[in-house]
Amino acid sequence: MPGGDMAKPLLDHQNADSNSSLAPAAESRTIGILGSGDFARSLSMRLVCSGFKVVVGSRNPKRNASLFPSAVEVTVQADAIKKADIVFVAIFREHYTTLYDLNSELSGKILVDVSNNAEINHHKESNAEYLASLFPACTVVKGFNVISSWTLQSGPRDGNKQVFICCDNQEAKQAVAEIAHALGFTPVDMGALFSAREIENIPLRLLPAWKIPVFLALGLFLCFYTYNFIRQVLHPYIREKKNKFYKIPVEIVNTTLPCVAYVMLSLVYLPGVLAAIFQLYHCTKYRRFPDWLDQWLQHRKQIGLLSFFCAALHAVYSLCLPMRRSHRYLLLNEAVKQVEKKTDAWVEEEVWRMEIYISFGIMALGLLSLLAITSLPSISNSLNWREFSFVQSTLGFVALVISTLHTLTYGWTRAFDENQYKFYLPPTFTLTLLVPCTIILAKLFFHLSCMNQRLQRIRNGWERSRYVNFTLPRASGEFSSGESSSTV
């Protein structure tokens, strides 16, 4: 073979090559698989491609052999178990007991439980612990359950690379971790088999970080919608017998959305202020924040994105206003009146009010869209700490200030107009101003007073006590810009 003599020494380096699909490190190892479903087939394919020998144990090997790649040996279960030290158990939990007959063959083997449940905490004990209790002579390793057949076939992608593994035996865990590594995945050690429940719940999670923020947004929406409905529809109907019910689908939604967006945006920056007060009060940063504050700090990204979503919807709704029939009809009726009055329709103050608040609104939306874009994983990962903090913290605060100006100019003098207090209810915008204005004032107070300096010192590790902790300056910015710096 030409070139063969030089290729030899290279082969000694092959162990290093485990990340590649060409990796031959595992060449001589045999892996067993019990089961012949989608997962078993995809796993066998990937194992073969990564250089493993694969032997599949099936109850009906002749019938199922055709389902597997030809390089895979399909045989009866007992035979497959004998040939391999590591056996993937790719069958339902309900069928674990069918393996009882193979108890003696399985003894001493490493069983990899790859199963998933249909719902969170479905069974009292995790599938892996159940398997371990059935076969006490085996070492059970939980793993690969987060990987779908599809990912096995198409190769690991960025976010689906992690394989969570747990086992009571360190060496068995290591062996399975290496298989994961050889297949191109990143094994993550989750500790003892006790963690199997947690691992089994991972693929059943449904956007857990979004739950609270979404319910918060829906709750705020309902409250503000009811409030606006009472003021804008119910009040004219009861007091003046005017039918304004046509406002329900668009106009009331459009006065509700900005309230939600604005309050949510302020809720992104409120926990930062609370954390600063907490740190100033306790004069240390080494005290753990209360749980609710910690949770809040960690949900800021989701709250902010929902705020942007509401703001964007508000923009679209607003832009739709002049397109509607109702707008057209009102305009026509006004034109008829105008012709009768024969005066100039122009009201300078109203013109200025609207030009200014539209202008602020667009600016705030533009800034928020920049914040949303830098929240995309592929972009935020390419920013350094200072850049991320500048965009999310500084630009975000500017967006909050501009939103406040948008709200104030929208309100103009209405807060002081008696007629606006329908059923003694103040105009909606006045309600939303409370939190944001507090935050802006608090931030101003921190910046103007000596508090800022003190806060910096605290975040650099300073405490009231004599001893000065050594801390890197980098740590100082970490709290204010999105990550909770509470110590564990």
Place this chain on the structure above:
Amino acid sequence: MPGGDMAKPLLDHQNADSNSSLAPAAESRTIGILGSGDFARSLSMRLVCSGFKVVVGSRNPKRNASLFPSAVEVTVQADAIKKADIVFVAIFREHYTTLYDLNSELSGKILVDVSNNAEINHHKESNAEYLASLFPACTVVKGFNVISSWTLQSGPRDGNKQVFICCDNQEAKQAVAEIAHALGFTPVDMGALFSAREIENIPLRLLPAWKIPVFLALGLFLCFYTYNFIRQVLHPYIREKKNKFYKIPVEIVNTTLPCVAYVMLSLVYLPGVLAAIFQLYHCTKYRRFPDWLDQWLQHRKQIGLLSFFCAALHAVYSLCLPMRRSHRYLLLNEAVKQVEKKTDAWVEEEVWRMEIYISFGIMALGLLSLLAITSLPSISNSLNWREFSFVQSTLGFVALVISTLHTLTYGWTRAFDENQYKFYLPPTFTLTLLVPCTIILAKLFFHLSCMNQRLQRIRNGWERSRYVNFTLPRASGEFSSGESSSTV
């Protein structure tokens, strides 16, 4: 040297460090390069940075030495070949024959063909096979052609990490795979040299997954545009001599876009329904879908994104409507008429119709934009299977239902209005409702009837035959949410 005594043992671990640009594993190896173009220079630079010795063979070494980093040895071609066992051939296919004189020196070497063609299937045989036929005493490996000079210089990025390699000799392939690995790339084994044509076509591909969906969208656009043109422009011109040609650039486009968006959205969910019927009919999931259905299932993402693009354009076009002069002039003329009539312009039914369909339209667009955002690779990769399926399958279907409501409320009673049948052509919206309504009814039927349960069982591996296949529950969701589960 301080610290030297402790650094020694660490150096033994170096083989493990092949992913790093500091990896010294390749320290003592010499790689040859023939050619002195951009690619040769970038490759030499990267090889040197990764610890290889590089010797470049040039026809004019004195002149070209200045083009290479100083660590690279630039010499005459024969000399360079002698010094290395692996030689990168970084010259045009047209000049391969100029290497004939070096036949004896090249004998037994591994030649790496990195060349590309100007167009797909330009030559009868691939460049690598051509090179192999010229130098039968060499082992030719195809590879690195998908990597640009720029990527070599700036380092591999996420999507450009894969280096496809093929060769008839396993050891030569392995050796080149290790060089790729040492340079920070992920080698992918593509089999024998026969695959070189396929590899050479990879960098020439132009968005292959988008071709069919884009032509589909353009085709639908043309059909609906013509149909709307006949109804909205030609009909009033012929029947009433009314000049409505000004509708061509904006209004007809704006009635065409939502039709395309809506039909495309329904085409995202139609193949899923067809696949379910196919599986129910054959009572198994182990039967391969027909090719057209498989293709269709794989293009759903692109069809969906084009649908969103059309929907977004439709939104922008709609919002532009009241901005136009034509809108202004029509309004003014109507105002004049209104003044003469002196009646109230308000039409309660029209108002409600428009408020409701605008409202549904915005909701559908908001949902579709969520779907589009979760289609971004960096986001979809961070979702687990259940989350991806929830967003793409459940939210997507809700978007389809809301779009249907948008269309139905837009249509209102027009489908039953004789005047709307211009040239006996029914209103456009009635045509688009066909497929989506069928899909919604089919999905409802599946959910209500016992079909759903049967489908679940089939997707869990059940077949009409007595034998129950072992399959993991995870597989059950895979078909309905974006990936074809047909077995290979």
Place this chain on the structure above:
Amino acid sequence: MPGGDMAKPLLDHQNADSNSSLAPAAESRTIGILGSGDFARSLSMRLVCSGFKVVVGSRNPKRNASLFPSAVEVTVQADAIKKADIVFVAIFREHYTTLYDLNSELSGKILVDVSNNAEINHHKESNAEYLASLFPACTVVKGFNVISSWTLQSGPRDGNKQVFICCDNQEAKQAVAEIAHALGFTPVDMGALFSAREIENIPLRLLPAWKIPVFLALGLFLCFYTYNFIRQVLHPYIREKKNKFYKIPVEIVNTTLPCVAYVMLSLVYLPGVLAAIFQLYHCTKYRRFPDWLDQWLQHRKQIGLLSFFCAALHAVYSLCLPMRRSHRYLLLNEAVKQVEKKTDAWVEEEVWRMEIYISFGIMALGLLSLLAITSLPSISNSLNWREFSFVQSTLGFVALVISTLHTLTYGWTRAFDENQYKFYLPPTFTLTLLVPCTIILAKLFFHLSCMNQRLQRIRNGWERSRYVNFTLPRASGEFSSGESSSTV
């Protein structure tokens, strides 16, 4: 232990597993850390998780032991240094001198300087060089400063994976590189300790690639805004005493934004034309572009994204126009006039003009949004060179042509209307047309004349001289589509 006998041989492969958090390669090594701040704690945690033994040297070990994971040994500084060969110095530069007392213990050790500064070039010499000057008997390695405590705790993400390392001693650098690798980071060799300043400046960078484009956009905005203000507000005020100041917040911004967007878009394609002329003039591609042109070529992405941002804002501002009170009042007044005139308001030419330029505007915006989306790292990384070039170069140029048509149809015949020359200033759109039209004409000229062929030859490596360079065809496209191909 069951399975233990088979797990043994696997353990020999462990060195290959350095990418995994289960990697035991480093099992027996001890790493020292001086300091007990956030960074010290996070680093110790990650080191322990990756299998290292960690000994922390603290001035007050009893008090601080509770801050660290229990697996970490916290002791007095001298003791910690004795136990480890590699010592991370996680203390402020200001406190380096407090380590003087430990001079003898530190002798011969590798010190890793992980410190950052508060601002760029704050001190005359880099922290690492300062540390090296204080302890000449140690080998100082700079590194890990770009990694935040947060990244250490949560694990490396895509963009935060690189650890820049520099040191005068190759073996010490290698040892630290391996630690970085074992922790899951990608070590990048930055050369000698002299580079420490550069490394220390990395986390202080604030979007350096955006500075020039942002200032360019702001500058253009100011110029065009002033120009439009003079023409649209000042001129009617001075000449006709008309108060048009209400146009300041929205209307003038909206006539300024498209100018900025359009000029910025043309500035994306201008450097490509200049580079082509440069190459044609010098008849080679091996001549370095002037620095300003090189810089310009590298900032095209940012300029293009800012252009899209302005175009999107312009769209939102335009869509807001009919929503405003001023629009409503003007319409009402016009309606009144119309009633008096009793003529048809319809002006066919105005209608067509507006329908056409709105249509072109939406098309251009749609194309630009495709360009912006493909600029997202996660998408551009998944495109091959030809696809990226097709979208950014071909579609981008089409967007420029359509924007030009949008501008021309917006202008219509106004450029030839004397009344439009307020204060003898030509209408704004005529000013913006200059650069784009030049570019389009130059591109047309290149394509039509034999210049194109010559340019292709030059980009394939051809020079006026007799000798023909070997270059891969791939290189030919590289210049025109986003990367500077100037040789180094």
